[in-house]
Amino acid sequence: MPERLRIGLIGYGYWGPNLARNFHQLPDAELVACADADPARLAEITRLYPSIKQTASDARELIENPTLDGVVIATPARSHFPLVSQALSAGKHVLVEKPLALNSEDARTLIDIARTHNRVLMVGHTFEYNPAVWKIKELLDKGELGDLFYIYSNRVNLGRVQTDINALWSIAPHDVSIMLALLNTMPLSVSAHGATYLHPGVEDVVFALLQFPQNIVGHIHASWLDPSKARLMTLVGSEKMVVYDDVDPEAKLKIYDKGVYKRGDAFGEFQLRVRSGDLYIPKIDLTEPLKYECAHFVECMRDNKTPRTDGENGLRVVRVLEAAQQSLKQNGAPIALQENT
Amino acid sequence: MPERLRIGLIGYGYWGPNLARNFHQLPDAELVACADADPARLAEITRLYPSIKQTASDARELIENPTLDGVVIATPARSHFPLVSQALSAGKHVLVEKPLALNSEDARTLIDIARTHNRVLMVGHTFEYNPAVWKIKELLDKGELGDLFYIYSNRVNLGRVQTDINALWSIAPHDVSIMLALLNTMPLSVSAHGATYLHPGVEDVVFALLQFPQNIVGHIHASWLDPSKARLMTLVGSEKMVVYDDVDPEAKLKIYDKGVYKRGDAFGEFQLRVRSGDLYIPKIDLTEPLKYECAHFVECMRDNKTPRTDGENGLRVVRVLEAAQQSLKQNGAPIALQENT
Amino acid sequence: MPERLRIGLIGYGYWGPNLARNFHQLPDAELVACADADPARLAEITRLYPSIKQTASDARELIENPTLDGVVIATPARSHFPLVSQALSAGKHVLVEKPLALNSEDARTLIDIARTHNRVLMVGHTFEYNPAVWKIKELLDKGELGDLFYIYSNRVNLGRVQTDINALWSIAPHDVSIMLALLNTMPLSVSAHGATYLHPGVEDVVFALLQFPQNIVGHIHASWLDPSKARLMTLVGSEKMVVYDDVDPEAKLKIYDKGVYKRGDAFGEFQLRVRSGDLYIPKIDLTEPLKYECAHFVECMRDNKTPRTDGENGLRVVRVLEAAQQSLKQNGAPIALQENT
Amino acid sequence: MPERLRIGLIGYGYWGPNLARNFHQLPDAELVACADADPARLAEITRLYPSIKQTASDARELIENPTLDGVVIATPARSHFPLVSQALSAGKHVLVEKPLALNSEDARTLIDIARTHNRVLMVGHTFEYNPAVWKIKELLDKGELGDLFYIYSNRVNLGRVQTDINALWSIAPHDVSIMLALLNTMPLSVSAHGATYLHPGVEDVVFALLQFPQNIVGHIHASWLDPSKARLMTLVGSEKMVVYDDVDPEAKLKIYDKGVYKRGDAFGEFQLRVRSGDLYIPKIDLTEPLKYECAHFVECMRDNKTPRTDGENGLRVVRVLEAAQQSLKQNGAPIALQENT
Helix, strand or coil: CCCCEEEEEECCCCCHHHHHHHHHHCCCEEEEEEECCCHHHHHHHHHHCCCCCEEECCHHHHHCCCCCCEEEECCCHHHHHHHHHHHHHCCCEEEEECCCCCCHHHHHHHHHHHHHHCCCEEEECHHHHCHHHHHHHHHHHCCCCCCEEEEEEEEEEECCCCCCCCHHHHCHHHHHHHHHHHHCCCCCEEEEEEECCCECCECCEEEEEEECHHHCEEEEEEECEEEEEEEEEEEEECCCEEEEECCCCCCCEEEEEEEEEEEECCCCCEEEEEEEEEEEECCCCCCCHHHHHHHHHHHHHHHCCCCCCEHHHHHHHHHHHHHHHHHHHCCCCCEECCCCC | CCCCEEEEEECCCCCHHHHHHHHHHCCCEEEEEEECCCHHHHHHHHHHCCCCCEEECCHHHHHCCCCCCEEEECCCHHHHHHHHHHHHHCCCEEEEECCCCCCHHHHHHHHHHHHHHCCCEEEECHHHHCHHHHHHHHHHHCCCCCCEEEEEEEEEEECCCCCCCCHHHHCHHHHHHHHHHHHCCCCCEEEEEEECCCECCECCEEEEEEECHHHCEEEEEEECEEEEEEEEEEEEECCCEEEEECCCCCCCEEEEEEEEEEEECCCCCEEEEEEEEEEEECCCCCCCHHHHHHHHHHHHHHHCCCCCCEHHHHHHHHHHHHHHHHHHHCCCCCEECCCCC | CCCCEEEEEECCCCCHHHHHHHHHHCCCEEEEEEECCCHHHHHHHHHHCCCCCEEECCHHHHHCCCCCCEEEECCCHHHHHHHHHHHHHCCCEEEEECCCCCCHHHHHHHHHHHHHCCCCEEEECHHHHCHHHHHHHHHHHCCCCCCEEEEEEEEEEECCCCCCCCHHHHCHHHHHHHHHHHHCCCCCEEEEEEECCCECCECCEEEEEEECHHHCEEEEEEECEEEEEEEEEEEEECCCEEEEECCCCCCCEEEEEEEEEEEECCCCCEEEEEEEEEEEECCCCCCCHHHHHHHHHHHHHHHCCCCCCEHHHHHHHHHHHHHHHHHHHCCCCCEECCCCC | CCCCEEEEEECCCCCHHHHHHHHHHCCCEEEEEEECCCHHHHHHHHHHCCCCCEEECCHHHHHCCCCCCEEEECCCHHHHHHHHHHHHHCCCEEEEECCCCCCHHHHHHHHHHHHHCCCCEEEECHHHHCHHHHHHHHHHHCCCCCCEEEEEEEEEEECCCCCCCCHHHHCHHHHHHHHHHHHCCCCCEEEEEEECCCECCECCEEEEEEECCCCCEEEEEEECEEEEEEEEEEEEECCCEEEEECCCCCCCEEEEEEEEEEEECCCCCEEEEEEEEEEEECCCCCCCHHHHHHHHHHHHHHHCCCCCCEHHHHHHHHHHHHHHHHHHHCCCCCEECCCCC
16 A cells, blocks of 8 residues: 555535635545546646546546545435445445435345455545544443433534435434444434425435333434524433533533432432532543544544544434434424344 | 512522512512522521621511512523412512423413513513524514525533433523524424433423524524533524624624525526625624613513513424423434414 | 611612612511602602611601611612711711722721711622632632732723713722732722813723732723723732633632743743643632622621721721822822822 | 746745745736845755746845846845845836835935935735725725814734744734724824843833824734734724724734714713714625735836835834834833924
């Protein structure tokens, strides 16, 4: 293998520039090719990154370039399956933006192709590379929150209105991937409600409820129709509670020493009392998570490692989204998920 | 009628002190009696308000006092029906805390009794006396938000954990009463999900979705298990968006000049573009809403008026809660509401 | 002495209602008299607190009432000296609002009168009864901030524009009393600048700089001409830093584990490096400080104790303000304070 | 002149990367050379911007390169004078970081050299390219604030501790440049106080008061020893008040409809009453001001224009800082500034 791994980028639209910027700054990778249907975008990336030697309007040209080690795919979701399968089949390692695919069958197929060709398949669930999420995971694993009761997430904004996929598939993959990573388990069932305003058949607003084992509930509110930007997740435990505000650089994590306890009285009755103590805001590494993600992809390619967010991880997220989508169509009916299918 | 109307208070627990303080400050009412099962509470209110001449451990004593014009009931929800019906039957005007009753049949019975005895029956939906809510109503009625898409409400806190009624009946009456007042219509159907952690059979957390006519959705998140206090409601319209934060005295209402518009292109296709303009924070009258509520009760008693939050209003809220409760038990199945039953 | 000490209140204007409310709620005191020049105010207090048996338009009537144990004076600052001296001379214990007097000579005279008549003389420096200030004092005394470098205070608002005393004498007594309490020492010198806009000869805005021993600086910005309300004090130490925001109930104290350290290099040179760690927000008792203040006054009367904010304490604050006023007139020239005069 | 102007950058330390990034993105300029004493920095900039063809450890090499049109100087303040004078003398257009020089005599010399060689001399007072500052200027020029009373600025942070220049020369140039731009006049006099903790002879904290004509006061608090980052400026006028928080992307400018008015009474007396109305947050162009600044430099070079922040502008800021420095040494004595010297 060459000293610096050679990377091609497919899609230089909304997210592509962030990927380009990060790969550009990695010492052991080199961004050398880009495919995008829009010539203006190709001109732009070439101007900014003269390391780019090949541009193409058709992704296939890039995929067939034998000198590339890996490709990074940041295209509309519906193209993930064909592009990833082509790239893997052509012997490229692949980092693909979330969601891995638009249904679990496609996701499973991609996992199989990656295995057959012995290539890295990694999904860009960027929050799993976020030090704030790592810190929450650490707190949960140490039991600092006591029994975890529930998690709710508010991921809303005004912007990135899409017409091909709804807010569930566009926004909620983040919440699902974080919750699965934190809880280390799949939900038993999923219910979802949505509302459609801007484009027929495409929900702008989705509320989803994930029922996890041990009575843990996860609730997601995802929308691209909101006056304010929020990336807010709250975890309520019996001993402590955590608010994770990804938008607040000064206080990404607030750890509240709060809870409710039972207090017996002389008559054998009890009362529920609130306990409210200090608030602790740990210092969080503010490195851009995408930097860790890109470096991890390069590391997995180079050292033949399984990524933290591999195809199986991507499949789990797709399965939850798929169940939520089914519930959306059934007016919120809970859809069960079998753990091992 | 006497110059100052004579008021008795039943229940001097959590909310009673706020009612006492407000009635005490009204020029045309006099707080003269209090009933509470706890002698210490009776001693306390007598010390603070020497105008109180009668105290009783049994509410019936107070209800039967012929010199009282009205009674104010701030007791646990399950006692609302018997106390209100007794008080109305005894010829008292009644202000009762929300919810009016625990089912719609009881609520209807109370309306009938009030009508029979020609007494004022008013429910303490305090947010309908909140100038911020009036301002939102004014904006909606003028069409300033364009088409209203959806409303979501986050009413959470750590505290007031109850064991006899769940978070739906304890907290969500506020959200329901606000939404009904703003939209001036009942929802077509209601779905609700909950989770129970502290006390068997009592949901600590509830998510409810109200499907209103014209594709308007209302979503409620109510919980007494949360690290932070929020009384936050967001309204998303096609032309403007409003965030109502009742906890923020400086900026209770934020009116965003934001929206999404369709833009056609040369090929007959269109794109959805975001429009983001100024933010406007109108000055809101910060008078305590409970002061307006108490004054309104006195005014209705004195002038024989129908309260803004009369029995019918209280019934509508109870009907929505009842449907939500039914949905809770059916794992989120949507429960239809017939407008005229 | 009687079981409940009998208190008279002189002045029921801006601050008087807060004092009345707190004394009213104390179990071992009774608010029995009030003097105010405005009959409407007397009618109001009597209506709210029927325990008031005596009202007077002239404070002297109240001062001469032999059944009163103590008087609380909440009148304009220029009347503090005559009223306090009369009340002490008449054998009353006195709690007077800040400032104790308008010059140090008067303040010393009041201390003498109190000593001669063996009465309690207490000044209403209410922030010295604030649990947040106690917590800061505890941190400083334990050395948790390392070497204290400087303190700055921003006490601004739109409101309470005065025409008889300037922002220095009206607002800054709080900052001065807090800084003296925290540092346990007088400043060596004081400089002050001001600006006058609304009323001739009365500064609306004052900036004062207190030079304390050990190179510690205190800076005060006091104004009643500001769009926002701030009661904000920042303490910068070599090991930790504290922000005290009295307006924020959720995070009154923020304790930052931050600092700057010197790092030597191989050439005997050094660099200054920033250290930035966790943020810690301790739970602070949210009891109204005025409640502690009023209870302390009653306790000192009853048990013949010296108040935390006695006449000497009030004198020290007046001396600092007096020096600042002198500097104001001399265009910011530093005015030295001798410790023992 | 060539199509794309050829730019050399001197100094790739703290601020240099921001300049490089912005010049790199300009269509009509090309970043082709960089000088820095540290070879690692030169390697880094070359890796990121392959357009860089010349690197040098000695700035003189770059200055003497005849193919460069302009140089951008982002070195320690003490080197500004020699580097700028050399570059201008060598026929280069110059953009130099603030402050232009460390004393007014040097600043005047640089203006003369630029005039002699007919070159652009521009100072990087970046806030004068900030759309929020432009908006405030517009409000002031339209008289929307009524009579401007005073401005105060809080520019603090933990970081960038310097040992060669103090907080006045390092941080306050921004505040001075903004105030001069907004008021369009020099102050009559300046007072300043400082405190030194970390490095002998270098003030870490500075408070400066600028007395402008028409009784307008400007106050500056600059420090690199603070737990929080603030870039906050408040303008108080008789009709409106503005808070400019450069750190808040959602609400950079808050325009308060607040004021104080005199109200006469029947006796010919008057009272001062507070007026408090709506709050308005205009949408502000969030383009990075440095982008406008860099584009402006290129435009001035190309079209032979006088920059908005030319040498005269830089001189005015230096004169204010110089007076403040003199006041610092004289313990806060006010230092007069003659308008035309």
